[in-house]
Amino acid sequence: MTGKQGSTADETAIPVVDMRRPRWGDPARVTELPAAAAALAGDATEDRGVAPEAVTPPAQTVPSAVRADLEALVGTEHVVGSDDARVQHTRGYSTPDLLRLRIGDASDAPDLVVYPADHDEVVRILQICAAAKVAVVPFTGGTSVVGGLAPDRAGFDGVVSLDLRRLDRLVEIDEISRVATLEAGLRGSAAEALLRERGWTLGHFPQSYEGAGIGGYAATRSAGQSSAGYGRFDEMVEGLVLATPRGTVELGTAPRSAAGPDLRQLILGSEGAFGVITSVRLRVRPAPATRLFDGWRFDSFADGATALRRLAQDGPLPTVIRLSDEVETAINLADPAQLGGESTGCLVVTGYEGEEREVLRRRDAASEVLVDAGGTALGTGPGESWRTGRFAGPYLRDPLLDAGVLVETLETVTYWSKLHELRASVTAAITDTLTGAGSGASGPNVTASGTPPLVMCHISHVYSSGASLYFTVVAPFGADPIAEWAAAKTAANAAIRATGASITHHHAIGRDHRDAYHDEIGPLALEALRAVKATVDPDGVCNPGILI
Amino acid sequence: MTGKQGSTADETAIPVVDMRRPRWGDPARVTELPAAAAALAGDATEDRGVAPEAVTPPAQTVPSAVRADLEALVGTEHVVGSDDARVQHTRGYSTPDLLRLRIGDASDAPDLVVYPADHDEVVRILQICAAAKVAVVPFTGGTSVVGGLAPDRAGFDGVVSLDLRRLDRLVEIDEISRVATLEAGLRGSAAEALLRERGWTLGHFPQSYEGAGIGGYAATRSAGQSSAGYGRFDEMVEGLVLATPRGTVELGTAPRSAAGPDLRQLILGSEGAFGVITSVRLRVRPAPATRLFDGWRFDSFADGATALRRLAQDGPLPTVIRLSDEVETAINLADPAQLGGESTGCLVVTGYEGEEREVLRRRDAASEVLVDAGGTALGTGPGESWRTGRFAGPYLRDPLLDAGVLVETLETVTYWSKLHELRASVTAAITDTLTGAGSGASGPNVTASGTPPLVMCHISHVYSSGASLYFTVVAPFGADPIAEWAAAKTAANAAIRATGASITHHHAIGRDHRDAYHDEIGPLALEALRAVKATVDPDGVCNPGILI
The missing domain is CATH 3.30.300.330 (GMP Synthetase; Chain A, domain 3)
Structure with a gap:
């Protein structure tokens, strides 16, 4: 979904947002339903559901001795059991998540929210919770859309949401090697701002960018809109530190190695089931001096897909490359007629970022391929339109639900x-x-x-x-x-x-996605993952029921 | 080591070689010691050591019932216990490996060599051996230089070398997705020949190319001389099939995924400790129409390294890029004076492969960077010299040992x-x-x-x-x-x-490298690997003592 409202001309202008469940994003940017979208709502009546402040989570079950241990460790002010904090850490941002809160269902609320200061405190929290059979959910931006923040409470004496927002440092930049060490609680937008100050970029801009955090990106193998140019998040990770109930795992001795399995890839995507990623060492790139976004029209999705495949296989790859089908193209363009032709056709957006000469060269070469593949150049209008509106789409979800x-x-x-x-x-x-x-x-x-x-x-x-x-x-x-x-x-x-x-x-x-995932990897691989979990988390308190 | 003799103008001209231990490579290409190398030998006398045919391995210990079961499974002719077969499957090609055979030490010889026909037979062999506490060493090219083929026999009733040479099919090419499924026993050179017939290349040319096999590449995370252009072997792997004593693991549903840890990366580099990789699905590229190799001179290793770093970080990357230090430059060049300058300097070799226009463009752009970084162009001579001699180096090892x-x-x-x-x-x-x-x-x-x-x-x-x-x-x-x-x-x-x-x-x-590896990943990660091994190989028969 790629709406057009908003004025997010540049991802560095996006502030770190303290989103308020159930609604998405920056409260200052709450949007009205555009006329085109309102038409979809037909004659439905507006119903905003139960106000979040009226939602009451169930009674807490974490033993008071455990809470006291946690308070002694991180400080009383960093262990919060208020209804508001608990509701704000309940589930993520899938539509079912939003719908449940709208009917007042906070049954998945954590009992406590704990805010550790550093890696060692995270290890100790995991150990305290393991000993007490209290489940722990790592929390950075809370933007999961797959139920990653709603562990299975069965068999546990409560659930602690481990909010990493205090782990928010840019620890180090190695400018020779172009790697930066970032703590896991940094929001993506805050990390980007810290890097830009020094002339660098991560280049990771998922649609959850306003809210999601570095640890979440790593734990879920996030991929951003510029993945063609900057890579997936898992490709950016050179090293990581994992806190487990049994201690610390630190990986990433070298960029690439033949020293056994690549264990970084075992932790990336582990979604809190093996412990908590507390920092990552990431590849960074020079902040781009130039960027250009273009729109292209293809007659059909198949033609557009062939063009994208040619660029992916033989290059050159733009930094951003997207192809919308006919329906998405028609819905997202304010004026689909700008694509010309008999039918709306399919919109391709290409974006190029980097040093000016290289951007122009790459754009020329890619444009040649796109023309050869049957594309019609639409100029920068549709590309820029996509770029400036690209974080706005999710803001439509709440008013649409209301309607x-x-x-x-x-x-x-x-x-x-x-x-x-x-x-x-x-x-x-x-x-x-x-x-x-x-x-x-x-x-x-x-x-x-x-x-x-x-x-x-x-x-x-x-x-x-x-x-x-x-x-x-x-x-x-x-x-x-x-x-x-x-x-x-x-x-x-x-x-x-x-x-x-x-x-x-x-x-x-x-x-x-758990059942489908188990089908995808097969029973023996699942058993191997469970063996890893049993090793690092023998009490099974790390995000139980998630992934495995 | 990059000698100059030989006439391997093209990697497609390299045949599949049945190397004869302890000497390296194609018996037809055995070389004399060049004068420059002979000087290193000083006044030492030639001593070729014990002839391989005179080496006697120790008495076999695999129980006859196990041998009978294996023979019933794969056919009597595919279970071989001759001294020659056992010696030819003893250890790999490290210098200590060669030296041990030269003094007649075949104490690490397997008891039997078994040649399965397909994946299912591999699973059954592993199960037979697991039940009988017989260790299994997967064997493709036998070119390990780190002791990967010499398992720890302690506690086992013998060792079987599982030679995969009959698993030698190019199973399928998906030309749309540019992926090919290859069986693990295919030698690299044979795989390349099969792909070239259809217009494709893998682009994987390690120095072990004449001997090593696809399964070995995957199990050890091989990297070839063209890694800058074609990637490391682990980067080429889209999917794989692993045979274990507990059955089959099949991975690689999609090119990239956020479905949990990337378990392919847990199997790649597992060196037979988790079972036997029997096939891999690999990314392929169009066979290059054009290639060009250049030489460059830099005053120092530091200057050359900075130039390589610039290409690696900001591009464009050649297909091949290498920098030799002053000593290697002086030793490997027949005529170091061709580098000019006061001192020998350091040789950089760059190679470009692909479609002609793109090769020329990339070479121009890279050359501009190299000049800007202080390099002096030497023309194609030194580059072509490196390219044609690049598989010849190891042939010097045996005559040098003789001397x-x-x-x-x-x-x-x-x-x-x-x-x-x-x-x-x-x-x-x-x-x-x-x-x-x-x-x-x-x-x-x-x-x-x-x-x-x-x-x-x-x-x-x-x-x-x-x-x-x-x-x-x-x-x-x-x-x-x-x-x-x-x-x-x-x-x-x-x-x-x-x-x-x-x-x-x-x-x-x-x-x-086992002890250093355990230090590198730390005790908790090692425990997790052992838990994976215990899951897929509960009897511990898969290449025991290797890796973990």
């Missing part, structure tokens, strides 16, 4: 040869489920005015061998939106796995 | 900011140990004519954040060359770890 329309996203990744089958299959699974197709009856997700669900798709991350597919679903909801979406999501997951694709490209596993 | 001179290599990798400290420290450690410096006495590794050991160094693999260092040591040996080298190697390992570098960039761990 009875759910908007949710899901994503996957596969090889190029399977991409079109995957897209067709997932689109059909979602659409059919939401409209009740196949049951012979009209489904719940059609308004009285007959507006059906919209299923949009784009490619935003490309590799030599394949690409991601990102789906945005906008659908009016009926009496039980949580169940309605759950059915669509289940159908989408089944379609993804049936084509052999991965259950997630960058949203991670959490609880929502 | 009383050991030649051995070791390698490491670190961040750019630590590179020069690492080089100085390792060079000093080796030189001091071999000459007995510090003990007040002249060491053993100086000939009667006073020739001291030569320690040469080059950079051959570069990353944004760091680079490899590869050392070649040439030293006359005394009465106990195995002990003399062991002392130097121990000192080098200590120097590597003391500067915080990794114990290996692409040679892997085996038994020789």
Whole structure:
């Protein structure tokens, strides 16, 4: 979803936002529903649900002796059990998460929120909680959309949310080697600001950028909008430090090595199940002097995908490269006519960042490929429009929910040869489920005015061998939106796995993708992961029920 | 070590070689010692040691019932217990390995060599051996230089060498996604030939290319001479299939994914300790239409390293990029005067492969950087000389040993900011140990004519954040060359770890680097690896004593 409102001309202008659940993002940037989106809402009445301050979490269950130990360790003021703090650390930002809070359900609230000062305190907190059988959820930005912050409480004497916001230092920059050590609690936007002051950039701009933190990026294998140029977050990680109930694991002796398995890759993506990542050493790049964003029109998604594949396989790769399908193209452009042609066609956005001469050279070479592949240049307008609006999309979710329309996203990744089958299959699974197709009856997700669900798709991350597919679903909801979406999501997951694709490209596993993940890696690999967990977390208190 | 003899103009001209231990490579290409190298040998007498056919391995210990089970599974002709087969599967190609066979020591010989036909037979062999407490060593090219083929027999009823040469199929090419599935027993050169027939290349050319196999590349995280352009072998792997005593693990659903830890990276580099990799799905590229190799002169290693760093960090990266220090430059050039200047200086070789226009563009842009960094262009002569001789170096090892001179290599990798400290420290450690410096006495590794050991160094693999260092040591040996080298190697390992570098960039761990490796990853990570091994190999029969 790529709205156009907002004025985020530059990612360095994005402040660190203390988001207030259930609504997304900077309270100062709360948006009204644009006319185009309001039309989707049909005749639904506005209903903002239970106010967050009226939501009451369940009674605390962490033993008082444990709380006293934690207070003695980190200071009384850094152990908070208020309703507000607990609600603000409840679940993440998936649509079901938002819907649950809107009906006043804070059943997944942690009992306590603990704010450690440093790595050693994190290790000690894990040890205290392990001894007391209290579960621990690492928390940076709280922006999970896969249930990664809602552990399984069964068998535990409570849940502690371990909020890392005090681990917020840029520890060191090695300018010769272009690596920077950042603490895990730094929000992405704060990390970027610290690096920019010194002339560097991380180049990691996921849509969660306003809220998400460095530790979360690492624990979930985040991928940002500029992944073609700067790489996925896991590719940026040169080293990391993990706190576990059994002590510290420190990895990343050298950039690359043949010294056994790459254990960094065992911790990246572990989603708190093996402990808490407290700092990472990251590759940095010079802050770009120049950037240019262009728009291109292709007649079809297939033509656009072929063009992207050519750039991914033979280069040159832009810094940003995206392809929207016909539906997303039509919805997101204020004036789809600007694409010309008989039909709307499909919009490709290309962005180039770096030193001016190199940017121009790369843009020329990529443009030559895009023209050869059938693209029509649209100039910088649509590209700049995407760039300035790229963090605005999520702000539409709350007003749409208020108006009875759910908007949710899901994503996957596969090889190029399977991409079109995957897209067709997932689109059909979602659409059919939401409209009740196949049951012979009209489904719940059609308004009285007959507006059906919209299923949009784009490619935003490309590799030599394949690409991601990102789906945005906008659908009016009926009496039980949580169940309605759950059915669509289940159908989408089944379609993804049936084509052999991965259950997630960058949203991670959490609880929502757990079953599909276990199917994806198979029983013996899962057993090996459980053996690793049993080694570093023998009491199983680290984010139980997440991932494994 | 980069000799100049031989006529290997193209890697596709390199046949699959059935190397005959202890000597390296194609028997047809056995070489005489060039005059320059003969000088190093001083007045030593030629001694070729015990002939391989005269080496007798110890009595077999695998129970006959186990042998019968294996024969029933794979066929009698595919279970071989001859002295010749056992000697040919004994250890690898490190200098101590060669020296031991030269004195008739085949104490590490496997009891049986088994040649399975496919993945399922590999699983069954592992199960038969696990039940019987017989250790299993996977074997493709047998070119390990770190003791990766010499498991610890203690506690086992024998050792089986599992030779994968019958798993030699190119299973599938997905030309849209540019991935090819290759069986693990394919030699690198055979795999390349199969791919070239269809217009593709893997682009993986380690110095072991004539002998080493696909499974070995994956199990040891090999890196080839063209890693700057084609990537390390681990970067090429999109998927893999692992046979374990507890069944099969199949990984690589998608090119990249946020579905938990990247478990491919747990198997890559596992060196047979978790089972046997039986096939890999690899990224392939179009076979290059054009290639160009250039030589450049830099005044010093530091200047050359800065130039390489600029290319690695800001591009464009050549396909091949190497920097030799002053000693290696002087030794390897037939006519060092061709470099001009007061001193020999340091040779940089750059190579570019691909489509012609892109090759020329990349070469122009890289040359501009090299000139700006102080390099003097030497034309294509030295580059082509390196390219055509690049697989010839190891052929010098045997004649040098015959003449009383050991030649051995070791390698490491670190961040750019630590590179020069690492080089100085390792060079000093080796030189001091071999000459007995510090003990007040002249060491053993100086000939009667006073020739001291030569320690040469080059950079051959570069990353944004760091680079490899590869050392070649040439030293006359005394009465106990195995002990003399062991002392130097121990000192080098200590120097590597003391500067915080990794114990290996692409040679892997085996038994020789095990202690340093355990120091490098720390006790808790080691415990996690052992937990993984206990899960997939509960009887511990998979290459015991290797890695973990």
